[in-house]
Amino acid sequence: MLESWRRACLRTFQRYQRRVPQSCLSTPQRFFSCSAACLAAVQQKRVIRMEDYPCEVIRNFSIIAHIDHGKSTLADRLLELTGTITKQEKGLNQQVLDKLKVERERGITVKAQTASMFHEKSGTRYLLNLIDTPGHVDFSWEVARSLAACQGALLLVDASQGVQAQSISVFHVAKEKGLTIIPVLNKIDLPAAQPEVVAQQMESTFGINPADVIKISAKTGKGVEQVLHAIIERIPPPAGNPLDPLKAFLFDSSYDRYRGVISLMSIQSGVLRKGDKIASCFTRKKYEVTELGIMYPEEVPTDCLRPGQVGFVACSMKESSEAHIGDTFYRVGQPVDPMPGFKPAKAMVYAGVYPVDSNDFLKLEESIKRLSLTDRSVEVTRETSSALGQGCRLGFLGTLHMDVFRQRLEDEYNADVIITAPTVPYKVLHRDGKTSIVSNPTDFPDPADFASGGRAKAVQEPIVKASIIVPEKYFSAMMELVFEHRGTDLDWQSLEVAGEASGDGRVLMTATLPLAEIVTDFFDKLKSRSSGFASFDYEDAGYQTSDMRKMTFLLNGKPVDALALIVHADKAEAIGRSWVEKLFKVIPRQLFEIPIQAAIGGKIIARRTLSAMRADVTAGLYGGHYERKLKHLNNQKESKRKMKRVGKVDLPQEAFYDLLSK
Ligand SMILES: Nc1nc2c(ncn2[C@@H]2O[C@H](COP(=O)(O)OP(=O)(O)OP(=O)(O)O)[C@@H](O)[C@H]2O)c(=O)[nH]1
Secondary structure, three states, X not given: OHHHHHHHHHHHHHHOOOOXXXXXXXXXXXXXXXXHHHHHHHHOOOOOOHHHOOHHHEEEEEEEEOOOOOHHHHHHHHHHHOOOOOHHHHXXXXXXXXXXXXXXHHOOOOOOEEXXXXXXXXXXXXXXXXXXXXXXXXXXXXXXXXXXOOOEEEXXXXXXXXXXXXXXXXXXXXXXXXXXXXXXXXXXXXXOOOHHHHHHHHHHHHOOXXXXXXXXXXXXXXXXXXXXXXXXXXXXXXXXXOOOOOEEEXXXXXXXXXXXXXXXXXXXXXXXXXXXXXXXXOOOOEEEEEEEEEEOOOEEEOOEEOOOOEEEEEEOOOOHHXXXXXXXXXXXXXXXXXXXXXXXXXXXXXXXXEEOOHHHHHHHHHHHHXXXXXXXXXXXEEEXXXXXXXXXXXXXXXXXXXXXXXXXXXXXXXXXXXXXXOEOOEEEEEOOOOEEEEOOHHHOOOHHHHOOOOOEEEEEEEEEEEEEEXXXXXXXXXXXXXXXXXXXXXXXXXXXXXXXXXXXXXXEEEEEEEHHHHHHHHHHHHHHHOOOXXXXXXXXXXXXXXXXXXXXXXXXXXXXXXXXXXXXXXXHHHHHHHHHXXXXXXXXXXXXXXXXXXXXXXXXXXXXXXXXXOOXXXXXXXXXXXXHXXXXXXXXXXXXXXXXXXXXXXXXXXXXXXXXXX
């Protein structure tokens, strides 16, 4: 059935004398979805001649918003309205630009996607390039990267929730980049929507004229046409001369098993064609363009890419490490000045990733490498743990990012992994004047190292400037939360707009918080204590000196390196006790007594003892049921294989899972 489908598709391609794009052939699913999109374009005789689209008719824009305010839904509606996709192609409840399984399952955008559309207005056909961006704070790097290829942004705000913490941060990023901002109020169909009030909030927070705000429902499609008109009328076209030397800006890349690195480029000047020899300003390496085209919304090959246009480029680039986000490419022999690049992503959270079965390490490492090609913000180094064997230490932008990466490893690479507790990067100041960054508890100095004569002098921890927007009635609960998490410099201002009933207004709180406090359960507590109303965002605020200690856990007197933590002195005892309790619950009883201890240096701060038990799985099986006995023994053998042996104690993987997944 699958094969006949495939053959039918190939025949149709041949009938229309179209070459099957290589990307379509990577998997049958991809083939079907690509071929459907490509054939739709061909059947409607939409042969795309890029020279018909000079800068004046191009608009490059992005949709920016707080999480869940409806970016992907609006993107889908725009794609539908411009005929880029049909409702049938879209499928029920599927967001076209959220392509990853994890995105569809969690309803969040993780990876920014690009799509081109065509729209006719007053007799002119425009080429609109939309770059969808993720909403969660962990993925703000993707937002900054997407915006670099745009001239305008739709600032989307949920009319029922109003301006949220991230609406403010993305607004400032877009403003800083000099983009034209089109304010859009979404979800006006909701009974709780207060478009007039929220429009005034936008005025008081961003200085936006309420008359400029477009009110829409991305769900029903109401007002979306107006957004299309505003994109054309308000966003300036890109600038660039086709006769100037080629200058192409690389803003994203992915990896295809058959074609190597596929880059997304925005052409600043000159014309890029298949067969062109190009070179990177960053590495000076040379490549030949083998394929190029636009994302419509899947890859559709074109004859060239011209100034202001955005599209995919496949060249003879085999290693993803060669594709530097923010790099500029030029035609060989015609060097140009590079464009200002991006600030590279900075990992905020580190964790060790280990295979459940130690024999799978090489496979896991390969999967991590492949996955990090599509997610360039992940830092990867090797590490070894005596408890978990060989693994990788990964740096993430935040804990959601870490969680999404783990899920993608499981979904896309079938990997079975154990992830250690997240750690932030600490600065250790040494007595000899040197400074080192420690992101692995095992490398953190022991208390003895800080004593007089020891090598370490002090520790600094990363701090962030946090903003919380919350309805007034949750203000004191939020204040408590901030102080519980070692917050300082708390400040607040009312976001109440004139005319709004007093007491229903919202407060913008700002505070300095240690990053380590945020990467634990801060976000969950914030949501639960504000009944889900609080929104939260943070930005890097440097380092401050703190009294941090390394805590180790001992089983049967042997430290388990994979469980080591870095904790603040004031919280050490409480954390030690709760972890010992957790360990007590997850470690199965064994043939001997096991002391479970938490220690800081040589000092034990918490302890419980797990009493001994006889583990004879066949004890209950009387008589001659040989097969049943054998089955039980085999089951035991299988679970033994999955055990990690620490200080003579067999730790099942589930124990690590249960412990480390909070
Ligand atoms: N009632 C109503 N619901 C909407 C509207 N627009 C979006 N939604 C819903 O709001 C939820 C979030 O929408 P998304 O489009 O996934 O939001 P997003 O901003 O892309 O989310 P992230 O990618 O995670 O940042 C979904 O359940 C949508 O169906 C609207 O106009 N009206």
